[in-house]
Amino acid sequence: MEDDWKPLLSSTGTGDGCKDKGVIDSLDSKSKRPFHVEPRNIVEDDVQERVSAEAAVMSSRVSYYSRLTGSSDRLLVPPDHVIPAPEEIYVYSPLGSAFKVHGGDGSAKNPSIVTIFAIWNTMMGTSILSIPWGIKQAGFTFGILILVSVGLLTLYCCYRVLKSPKSIPYVDTSDWEFPDVCKYYFGALGQWSSLIFSLVSLIGAMVIYWVLMSNFLFNTGKFVYNYAHNVSMADNEYGTNGTDRVVCPFPDTHRNRNDTMYVFHLGDNGTGTEVFDRWWSKTSTIPFYLIILLLPLLNFRSASFFARFTFLGTISVIYLIFLVTLKAFQLGFHLEFHWFHSTEFFVPEFRLFFPQLTGVLTLAFFIHNCIITLMKNNRDQKKNVRDLSLAYLLVGLTYLYVGVLIYAAFPSPPLSKDCIEPNFLDNFPSSDIWVFVARTCLFFQMTTVYPLLGYLVRVQVMGQMFGKPYPGFFHVLLLNVIIVAAGVLVARFYPNIGSIIRYSGATCGLALVFFLPSAVHMVSLRRAGELRWPSILFHSLLILLGVANLLGQFLM
Numbered sequence: 001m002e003d004d005w006k007p008l009l010s011s012t013g014t015g016d017g018c019k020d021k022g023v024i025d026s027l028d029s030k031s032k033r034p035f036h037v038e039p040r041n042i043v044e045d046d047v048q049e050r051v052s053a054e055a056a057v058m059s060s061r062v063s064y065y066s067r068l069t070g071s072s073d074r075l076l077v078p079p080d081h082v083i084p085a086p087e088e089i090y091v092y093s094p095l096g097s098a099f100k101v102h103g104g105d106g107s108a109k110n111p112s113i114v115t116i117f118a119i120w121n122t123m124m125g126t127s128i129l130s131i132p133w134g135i136k137q138a139g140f141t142f143g144i145l146i147l148v149s150v151g152l153l154t155l156y157c158c159y160r161v162l163k164s165p166k167s168i169p170y171v172d173t174s175d176w177e178f179p180d181v182c183k184y185y186f187g188a189l190g191q192w193s194s195l196i197f198s199l200v201s202l203i204g205a206m207v208i209y210w211v212l213m214s215n216f217l218f219n220t221g222k223f224v225y226n227y228a229h230n231v232s233m234a235d236n237e238y239g240t241n242g243t244d245r246v247v248c249p250f251p252d253t254h255r256n257r258n259d260t261m262y263v264f265h266l267g268d269n270g271t272g273t274e275v276f277d278r279w280w281s282k283t284s285t286i287p288f289y290l291i292i293l294l295l296p297l298l299n300f301r302s303a304s305f306f307a308r309f310t311f312l313g314t315i316s317v318i319y320l321i322f323l324v325t326l327k328a329f330q331l332g333f334h335l336e337f338h339w340f341h342s343t344e345f346f347v348p349e350f351r352l353f354f355p356q357l358t359g360v361l362t363l364a365f366f367i368h369n370c371i372i373t374l375m376k377n378n379r380d381q382k383k384n385v386r387d388l389s390l391a392y393l394l395v396g397l398t399y400l401y402v403g404v405l406i407y408a409a410f411p412s413p414p415l416s417k418d419c420i421e422p423n424f425l426d427n428f429p430s431s432d433i434w435v436f437v438a439r440t441c442l443f444f445q446m447t448t449v450y451p452l453l454g455y456l457v458r459v460q461v462m463g464q465m466f467g468k469p470y471p472g473f474f475h476v477l478l479l480n481v482i483i484v485a486a487g488v489l490v491a492r493f494y495p496n497i498g499s500i501i502r503y504s505g506a507t508c509g510l511a512l513v514f515f516l517p518s519a520v521h522m523v524s525l526r527r528a529g530e531l532r533w534p535s536i537l538f539h540s541l542l543i544l545l546g547v548a549n550l551l552g553q554f555l556m
Contacts, residue, residue, distance in 0.1 A: 132406035139350045146358060154362070217289070219430040334408065334412045462476070
């Protein structure tokens with residue numbers, strides 16, 4: 001052991017250099033840096049990869065050596081030339097992983113504008129496709145009011161989550177997440193509650209993705225088949241030039257409408273089309289075809305490859321905004337205001353189905369389980385609240401823009417506003433080239449995000465059960481088969497994307513958006529002796545709203 005550390009001993013002896021206060025201060029400050037691992041001992045910057053045996057032995061030696069002296073004894077402090085530059089520092093985890101510290105002294109922190117758009121990009125998910133349908137369910141005017149109100153409530157609850165670690169006194173919570181806070185206040189029950197509902201949100205998102213990917217793959221294949229075989233659509237959709245047509249896929253499910261006017265009719269009734277329709281079905285075959293593509297991807301040990309394609313999400317959302325703008329320009333606005341009574345083509349401004357919108361919006365504004373992590377990378381921590389508020393404002397404006405334009409531009413007459421689908425892309429025919437591009441982009445984006453979601457589920461489930469994210473191939477395969485089976489069954493028998501989103505959002509929202517943040521805040525105030533009746537009433541009301549939101553999904 002002594003031979004291993006002769007360079008350190010000889011370099012940090014009682015020579016004249018150690019008498020200089022500046023040198024001592026420099027050594028003392030550098031000795032507080034994270035443990036350095038030589039670059040040759042680093043395998044990959046990935047939680048699945050492990051450092052080499054040399055790095056592990058070196059870490060053990062330093063750990064043992066550090067116990068031989070007190071922190072005030074500078075005789076055994078590593079010499080100046082041993083301490084690496086900030087950009088060459090690696091953090092060695094006791095679990096055996098080594099991660100590079102990108103940019104020391106906070107230089108890797110993001111400016112506010114990057115943080116704001118990171119939150120926006122994270123929140124912009126599949127819910128944006130159901131916003132126009134949700135506004136239709138609540139009524140145009142009431143829907144806008146609800147969207148603004150739910151956005152403000154979820155912003156406040158997200159603010160409470162962000163501030164929750166700082167309310168714990170005498171404990172270093174710099175690396176805590178919200179489940180750790182819940183465990184501190186409520187013990188194992190709080191930790192497991194947050195974990196279970198977090199899993200519900202992740203698995204719910206994976207089910208939603210499976211339904212949407214089945215939809216997008218079906219319409220994309222139909223577009224390619226029709227183009228290759230010159231199959232034309234009858235001119236019975238609204239529109240004349242093939243680019244501004246709007247359809248009602250299921251007219252028989254809506255009242256006050258001629259059931260024979262706005263339905264697709266294939267121009268070719270030959271056997272080839274019949275065979276294609278039999279083997280290329282949105283619910284009967286496509287969900288099973290996806291198993292061949294996605295199940296192998298879920299079994300990758302690492303998800304780092306798919307993380308490289310997350311930029312596709314931003315591109316898809318930007319293209320959706322462009323598509324909505326284009327369709328609104330082509331179709332124009334079609335609005336009439338009937339406050340409490342529906343007509344043949346318009347729904348009332350206030351409807352009793354508004355809980356369906358609140359359920360969708362709870363998931364649409366949901367970022368509470370990762371907001372602490374996102375905000376840790378913000379350069380100016382004093383501006384966290386401002387940046388969070390601006391991010392929510394940007395998200396809310398995006399939802400309003402898409403929801404209002406699609407609702408207002410939907411051609412009524414001849415179609416009824418009640419025909420707006422839970423996935424507004426379904427209101428455009430598969431022959432629409434602009435919508436074809438949107439579906440294709442969204443399909444490839446979801447194909448890369450789906451394995452990432454599966455990886456997060458695996459880390460949480462396997463980590464709790466076996467202590468490691470990849471205990472074995474068959475363990476992971478069994479978990480992935482269960483997740484895939486859930487997606488296939490829902491896509492086969494209940495492919496209603498709006499209902500899936502609202503049920504998932506209301507369930508997760510009750511725990512992670514309304515109940516736990518409010519309960520944590522009230523308990524922290526009570527322990528500090530600062531809990532007052534106005535705070536009790538307000539946060540209890542938030543919890544009741546979460547309960548009512550969940551119950552409303554089953555009553556409407």
